[in-house]
Amino acid sequence: MYEIIFYLTSAIAVLAASAILIAPHPVHAALYLVISLLALALLFFLLGAPLLAALQVMIYAGAIMVLFLFLIMVMNLRPGQNQSAPLASGWKGPAFLALILLLELLWILNRFQITATNNITAIEPKAVGLALFGPYLLVVEVAAVLLLAALVAALYLSRKERS
Amino acid sequence: MSQFLWLIPGSPMLGALIIALLGGYLKQRHFSILASCAAAVAFLTVLLAWLMGAATSQPLQQTLYTWIGVGNWMPTIGFTLDRLALVMVSVVSSIGLLIHIYSITFMAGDSDQRRYYFFLNLFLAGMLLLILADNLLLLYLGWELVGLCSFALIGFWYRDPLRASAGRKAFITTRIGDLSLALGIFLLFNEFNELSVSVLLANATVQWETGSQMPILAALLILGGAIGKSAQLPLQIWLPDAMAGPSPVSALIHAATMVTAGVYLIARTYPLFELAPQVQWSVAAIGTLTIIYGASAALAQNDIKRVLAYSTISQVGYMFLALGCGANALALLHLTTHAFFKALLFLTAGTMIRTNDNEHNIHNLGKRGNHSSLIRWCFLIGAASLAGFPIITAGFYSKEAILTATWSAPTGPLLWAFAAFGSLLTAVYIFRVYFFVFQGSRSGSPMPPIPAPMTWSLSILALASLVVGFVEFPEGWPGLHLWSDWLRDELGSASHPTLATAYSLQFIACVLPLIGIGVALVLVRREKLGFELPLAAFLRTGWNFDALYQIILIRPYFTLARFFKNVEALLIEGTLQKMTRSGMTVATACRDGLEYGVLNKSITGLLAGLRLGHMRLSATQNGLLSRYALMISAGAVFLLGYWLW
Amino acid sequence: MIPLSHSLTIAALLFVLGLAIILLRRELLFILMGLEVMFNGVALTAIAAGQYWNNPDGQVLTIFLMVVTAAELAVALILVWLAFEHLKTTQVDMLTRLKDDTKGGAP
Numbered sequence: 001m002y003e004i005i006f007y008l009t010s011a012i013a014v015l016a017a018s019a020i021l022i023a024p025h026p027v028h029a030a031l032y033l034v035i036s037l038l039a040l041a042l043l044f045f046l047l048g049a050p051l052l053a054a055l056q057v058m059i060y061a062g063a064i065m066v067l068f069l070f071l072i073m074v075m076n077l078r079p080g081q082n083q084s085a086p087l088a089s090g091w092k093g094p095a096f097l098a099l100i101l102l103l104e105l106l107w108i109l110n111r112f113q114i115t116a117t118n119n120i121t122a123i124e125p126k127a128v129g130l131a132l133f134g135p136y137l138l139v140v141e142v143a144a145v146l147l148l149a150a151l152v153a154a155l156y157l158s159r160k161e162r163s
Numbered sequence: 164m165s166q167f168l169w170l171i172p173g174s175p176m177l178g179a180l181i182i183a184l185l186g187g188y189l190k191q192r193h194f195s196i197l198a199s200c201a202a203a204v205a206f207l208t209v210l211l212a213w214l215m216g217a218a219t220s221q222p223l224q225q226t227l228y229t230w231i232g233v234g235n236w237m238p239t240i241g242f243t244l245d246r247l248a249l250v251m252v253s254v255v256s257s258i259g260l261l262i263h264i265y266s267i268t269f270m271a272g273d274s275d276q277r278r279y280y281f282f283l284n285l286f287l288a289g290m291l292l293l294i295l296a297d298n299l300l301l302l303y304l305g306w307e308l309v310g311l312c313s314f315a316l317i318g319f320w321y322r323d324p325l326r327a328s329a330g331r332k333a334f335i336t337t338r339i340g341d342l343s344l345a346l347g348i349f350l351l352f353n354e355f356n357e358l359s360v361s362v363l364l365a366n367a368t369v370q371w372e373t374g375s376q377m378p379i380l381a382a383l384l385i386l387g388g389a390i391g392k393s394a395q396l397p398l399q400i401w402l403p404d405a406m407a408g409p410s411p412v413s414a415l416i417h418a419a420t421m422v423t424a425g426v427y428l429i430a431r432t433y434p435l436f437e438l439a440p441q442v443q444w445s446v447a448a449i450g451t452l453t454i455i456y457g458a459s460a461a462l463a464q465n466d467i468k469r470v471l472a473y474s475t476i477s478q479v480g481y482m483f484l485a486l487g488c489g490a491n492a493l494a495l496l497h498l499t500t501h502a503f504f505k506a507l508l509f510l511t512a513g514t515m516i517r518t519n520d521n522e523h524n525i526h527n528l529g530k531r532g533n534h535s536s537l538i539r540w541c542f543l544i545g546a547a548s549l550a551g552f553p554i555i556t557a558g559f560y561s562k563e564a565i566l567t568a569t570w571s572a573p574t575g576p577l578l579w580a581f582a583a584f585g586s587l588l589t590a591v592y593i594f595r596v597y598f599f600v601f602q603g604s605r606s607g608s609p610m611p612p613i614p615a616p617m618t619w620s621l622s623i624l625a626l627a628s629l630v631v632g633f634v635e636f637p638e639g640w641p642g643l644h645l646w647s648d649w650l651r652d653e654l655g656s657a658s659h660p661t662l663a664t665a666y667s668l669q670f671i672a673c674v675l676p677l678i679g680i681g682v683a684l685v686l687v688r689r690e691k692l693g694f695e696l697p698l699a700a701f702l703r704t705g706w707n708f709d710a711l712y713q714i715i716l717i718r719p720y721f722t723l724a725r726f727f728k729n730v731e732a733l734l735i736e737g738t739l740q741k742m743t744r745s746g747m748t749v750a751t752a753c754r755d756g757l758e759y760g761v762l763n764k765s766i767t768g769l770l771a772g773l774r775l776g777h778m779r780l781s782a783t784q785n786g787l788l789s790r791y792a793l794m795i796s797a798g799a800v801f802l803l804g805y806w807l808w
Numbered sequence: 809m810i811p812l813s814h815s816l817t818i819a820a821l822l823f824v825l826g827l828a829i830i831l832l833r834r835e836l837l838f839i840l841m842g843l844e845v846m847f848n849g850v851a852l853t854a855i856a857a858g859q860y861w862n863n864p865d866g867q868v869l870t871i872f873l874m875v876v877t878a879a880e881l882a883v884a885l886i887l888v889w890l891a892f893e894h895l896k897t898t899q900v901d902m903l904t905r906l907k908d909d910t911k912g913g914a915p
Contacts, residue, residue, distance in 0.1 A: 006810055010818045017825040017845045026837050033841050036822075040848050047815065047859045052851075052867050059874050064844070064881055071885050072837065075892050094793055094831035098824050101800050105820035107807060109813050120810075123864050131864040132871065143875045150879035157886045788839075788900040793831055 006046050013039035026072045030065060037061045051125035165223040167208055168242040171252055172295060172305075174204035175259075176288035182281045191276050198280035199263040202287055206256040209249075217249055218649070224297065238358055242295040246653050250495055251294040251427055254502045255420050259287045261620040262415040265510055268614040269411055269517065279319060283415070286312035290420050294427060298358040299348045302428075306344065306392070309421050310337050316416060317408040326407035333401040340391015340398055344428075347384030354381075364434045371438050378438035385432055386442060386449075393425030393479045395453045400708050402476055403460075406468040410513025413468060418475050418509050419502035426482040426498055430491045430654060437489070437655075444573055447487025451581045453480030456706060458588035462595070463702035466523045467512050470596050473705070474549065475505060477585060484582055485565045488572035490657035492650040493635075497561035500631050504548035504558055507624040511542045514617060515600070525599040535613060539601050541625045546597045548628040550590035550680065553673040560632030562586060563672040567638060567665055568657045579668070583675060590679020591686065598687040638665045743777060746770040815856035822849030836888045836898040840881065847877050 016036035023029040037060045045053035132140055178201025182194055189197070217223055222245035230238045244252070263283065270279055289308025296302040311334075318330025352358055354377065355366050371378045389395075394402035405417045416422075429436060429446065436443045457477025464470045478501050485494035515538060516523060519531055548558035566586070569579045613621075636642030639662050647656055659665065690696075701707060746769060822845055829842030851870045858866015892898050 003810065010814075014818065014821050014825065017822055017829075020838070020841055020845065021825065021829050021832060026835065029838060029841055033844060036845065037848065040822075040852060043815075043818075043852065044855055047810075047855055049855050049859065049867050049870075052855060052870055055871065055874060059878065060844070060848075064878065067881060067885055068837065068841070071889060074889065075898070091832050094789075095828065097793065097797055097800055098828040098831065100804070101796070101827060102820065102824040104800065104803050104807060105824065106817065109816055109820065111807070120859065121862060123859065123862070123867060127864045128867045128871075131868050136868055139872065143872055146879050147875060150882045154882045154886050157883070157890060787904060789831060789834060792839075796827060796831065 002046070006043070009039050009042045009046065012036075013043065027069070030068045030072060033068070034061050034065050037065070046120075048120045048122035050122060051128050165225045165244075167211070168223060168225040168244055168295065169227055170208040171205050171242075171256065172288045172291035174208070175201045175284045175291065177201060179281050179284035179288060182277060182284065186277045186281070189277075191274075192271075194276045194280040195263070195267040195270065198284050199260070199267065201284055202256070202260045202263040205287065205291060206260045209252050209256045212244060212249065213253070217244060218246065222246075222248075226297075230300070236356060236358075238298050238300045240301060241297040243297040243361070244295060246650055247427075247430060247495065248294050250499060250650075251423075252291060254499050255287070255290050255294065258419045258502055258506050258624075259290075259415060261623060262411045262419075262506065262510075264616045265414075265620040266409075266411045267616050269513065269617070270409065275319075279316075279409070282312045282315045282319075283412070286316070286416060286421075290424070293424060297360060299351065299360060299363070300358050302360075302431075303345065303348060306388075306424065307341065309416070309424065310334065310341060310392075313337070313405070313416050313421055316412040317405045319408055319412065323407075329401075329404040329407040333405050336398055336401040337391045340388045340425075343384050343386075343391070344388025347381055347388060350377075350381050350384060360431060364432065367438065368434050373438050374440060375438075378435055379442055382432075382435045382439040382442040385428060385435065386446060389425030389428045390449065391425070392428075393422050393483070394476050395425070395449050395480065395483060396456055397708070399453065399456070399476050400705065400712065403469050403472045403705060406466075406472050410468070410509055410516065413471075414506045414509030414513070417472065418505040422475060422479055423482070423498045423502065426479065426486065426494055429483075429486045430495060433486070433489075433491050433654065436486070440573075443487055443489070445487070447484050447569075447572060447578055450480045450483030450485075450487055451578050451585075453477060453483065454582055454585035455588075456480075458585045458592060460702050460705045461592040462588060463696055463699045464592075465525055465703075467516070467525050467528065467596060467600070468509075468523060470525075470592060471505070471508055471512060474589065474593065477589065478505065478549070480585070481562060481565050481582065484569060484578065485657075488565075488569050488575070488578075488657055489655065490565065490568040491654035492647045492656065493561065493564045493568055495650065495654070496632075496635055496646050497565055500548065500557040500561040500628070503624055503631055504545045504556075504628040507541060507621065507628050508545035508549065510617075510621055510624065511538050511545060514538055514613065514621075515542075518613075525596050529599045529602070534601065537613060537618065537621065541621050542597060542601070544625045544628050546593045549593050550676045551586060551672065552676050552680075555629065557628055557630065557632030559672075559676075560635055560637065563637055563669060564635060566672050567660065567668045570660045570664065570668060571658045583671060586672070587675045587679045587682075590676040591683045594680045594683035595687055595690075598683060599690075602687065637669050638662070639669075743770065743773045746773060812856055812860045816853060819849045819852040819856065822846070822852065825849075834900050836891065836900060839900065840884055840888070844877070844881075847873060 013036050016032045016039065019032040020029045020036070023032055037056060041053045041056035041061065044050075044056055178198050182189075182197060186194065212223070222243050224241065224243050226239045226241035228240045230240050266279070266283065270276055273279065286309055289305045289312060291305075293302055293305030293309060296305060314330045314334040316330075317333050318327045321327045321330070348358070351363055351367075355363055355370075357363055357366065367378065367381075391398045402417060402422070406413055408417075436446065454477045457473045457475070457480060461470045461473035461477065464473060478497070482494040482497050482501075485491070485497060515528060515534060519528060522528055522531070544556070548556040551559040551562040553559050566579060566582055569575055569582055572578065634643055635646035636644060638659055660668070686696075696702070704710070826842045826844070826846030826849060829845060830839050833839060833842065851873050854866040854869045854873070856866075858864065858869070888898055891903060895903065897903070
């Protein structure tokens with residue numbers, strides 16, 4: 001049962017991601033992205049990371065996607081208007097490159113023979129919290145500074161132009 | 164006590180940060196006071212360390228923070244105050260404080276005091292960090308910090324292109340040494356997986372055999388770094404030009420402290436040099452050559468600050484000579500006395516230059532004849548100490564000790580002869596300056612009064628230039644032998660010659676400066692009548708080293724650069740386009756003249772080829788984000804594939 | 809139980825799909841979405857590997873990844889909006905202001 005759910009979810013995640021590739025409308029693409037992210041959240045949960053699953057839902061599927069949708073709404077993008085075909089001309093080269101990358105990654109996985117099976121033991125949020133505020137405390141502070149910097153940059157860029 | 168160690172480099176660092184970050188809220192005159200207070204805190208902390216008995220106790224240690232933690236390797240921000248470091252921090256912080264105080268009036272009129280005091284404080288912090296660092300990584304941080312500040316302060320008046328290029332010259336020349344030091348540190352780390360100085364040296368003495376290849380290589384690389392910073396042959400060319408900076412900077416950085424960083428580095432890692440006797444001997448040889456070089460070049464200079472610069476090169480040579488003979492404690496003693504009398508000389512020179520409308524030439528300074536008696540006495544004390552005037556000056560005790568210690572080193576008598584000749588030259592060149600500037604001086608127009616901060620710092624330095632030497636009386640004399648006894652445990656001691664030899668050597672060391680002063684008197688009298696020294700032009704340019712480097716290094720480099728530029732120009736589209744355009748002009752002319760001849764066809768063919776090349780090459784610069792992303796990922800994929808191969 | 813290599817394969821698939829989106833689509837918004845997919849592929853790698861060694865570090869890394877993504881997106885989306893406002897387009901093929909001005913000759 002567990003395996004079925006896992007592979008089904010991963011299939012959904014991958015398929016939704018590939019749907020973004022060919023979706024003509026930005027809103028559709030954003031919705032496919034939400035689906036992919038939610039599927040990933042489930043994968044995180046199945047891998048034994050409940051905290052990250054919750055965070056994935058809240059931050060990615062919640063906050064970040066709202067930003068995307070909001071921007072699409074403000075810009076009022078429609079297919080056909082200001083929009084190129086889903087796959088522009090000359091798509092073969094990049095697609096070939098991506099394929100080579102995939103083969104290379106699979107080759108790496110194959111070469112290092114990671115055969116060990118994943119004996120799922122959930123790592124509780126408590127352990128993550130202890131790690132965050134123990135050895136990684138300084139990095140947490142740096143992350144806070146980074147967020148502040150992003151906030152300042154966003155405010156600066158979005159200010160009303162003073163002529 | 165040890166929990167206050169961080170204050171020594173920390174307070175100047177804090178001062179620099181405050182000046183840099185909050186300087187906008189302060190007035191011009193506050194910078195000097197703030198910077199001086201920061202230096203004073205560092206000095207008082209060192210004083211406190213003395214009072215708390217740091218001189219006799221075990222080395223003090225403080226670890227502030229684990230800088231980087233990678234596996235078992237954890238370099239820390241940690242300080243060690245042993246006796247060697249105690250001597251160095253005392254010299255650096257006391258002279259640093261005096262020069263900050265002196266700068267208050269010297270720089271009072273300058274409009275850019277914020278930058279000046281920022282770099283001065285940062286320099287002090289870097290130097291103290293270098294001295295106190297308990298591992299080589301932190302030492303290297305301080306090393307680079309003082310290099311940066313030296314560059315910025317030499318080119319302080321950067322609007323003058325000559326001064327700016329002097330700063331660049333210093334930076335680039337010392338960089339060669341820095342690279343060598345960095346390689347040395349890499350080598351040591353590669354061998355021992357450890358950068359803590361004490362552990363490293365202990366491991367090295369256990370694992371490496373004397374005279375084997377590794378210690379020789381390591382010691383050579385470290386020596387390279389020391390040579391660059393201490394302006395020894397062949398990397399000495401930056402120091403004379405460094406006199407373009409303000410005089411207090413010359414006194415602090417290019418006489419008293421930074422140039423001695425190389426001496427400190429060698430003294431700190433001396434067990435490595437003992438494992439490599441050949442390198443140790445070459446330290447002595449380099450020192451000896453530099454003594455002669457600096458003293459002879461100083462003999463022909465007419466710019467007072469350049470005389471002092473060459474004299475610094477030559478005096479640091481004495482320290483290297485002592486290090487090469489294993490007399491580390493004596494090198495340190497000479498470092499201390501030299502710091503005081505050279506700072507004194509620079510500051511008196513700076514005062515003279517300032518009160519005489521920026522006049523650097525000793526002949527003109529003498530003609531004006533307008534010097535207060537304080538300046539005259541201070542310069543006389545400094546000069547006497549530099550020349551090693553017997554018994555009453557500090558310079559005599561340190562220099563005599565080094566000369567005597569040289570005798571019993573390998574090839575000692577030869578080294579001794581050169582060093583003794585150098586000491587004769589020293590007395591000649593410095594008293595040549597003294598007689599030129601002060602002899603027959605008549606008080607012309609009333610001189611401006613010297614401000615109080617300047618008077619104080621000059622008097623303290625003058626006093627120190629006289630009495631510091633009394634801590635170590637010559638071998639076989641009644642009196643104290645505090646210095647070498649105190650440092651013996653940490654730095655070892657050199658072998659002494661027999662007492663009879665020592666007495667005769669001491670007698671010669673006493674007589675040489677007196678002869679030198681006499682020679683100087685005669686020389687000045689004859690020079691005033693138009694006599695030129697033989698080889699004066701050669702000596703004045705510092706043995707033409709600049710021209711030599713121009714020929715053997717800089718010109719080939721430029722030729723190479725020009726060659727590559729031409730190759731590049733042939734490939735780059737701009738040239739292609741130019742060729743296209745000129746081809747078109749020629750084609751038009753040909754069409755007009757020849758009307759579709761063979762010539763025309765071939766030219767249009769060439770034209771089409773050029774245009775094709777132009778289009779192909781400029782197509783890569785199309786500003787298309789997706790194309791750039793494609794190129795980047797193609798590169799990444801290719802690299803990954805190559806790695807997997 | 810799921811072998812680690814399967815999780816990693818899925819992560820690799822997501823990463824390559826994200827790259828394909830970036831390379832093939834010509835719309836700034838799509839490129840940003842592709843970036844998100846790539847980030848998520850990396851996050852899956854970190855978490856799967858963390859679970860494999862039974863170590864919270866993988867999750868910590870993913871949290872920082874989210875922080876970086878959030879900071880990057882907040883700025884990037886505003887830049888997209890500014891590009892749209894000033895240049896009236898979000899097609900990357902139209903945004904070629906940085907192109908070398910070949911008509912004026914070499915700079």
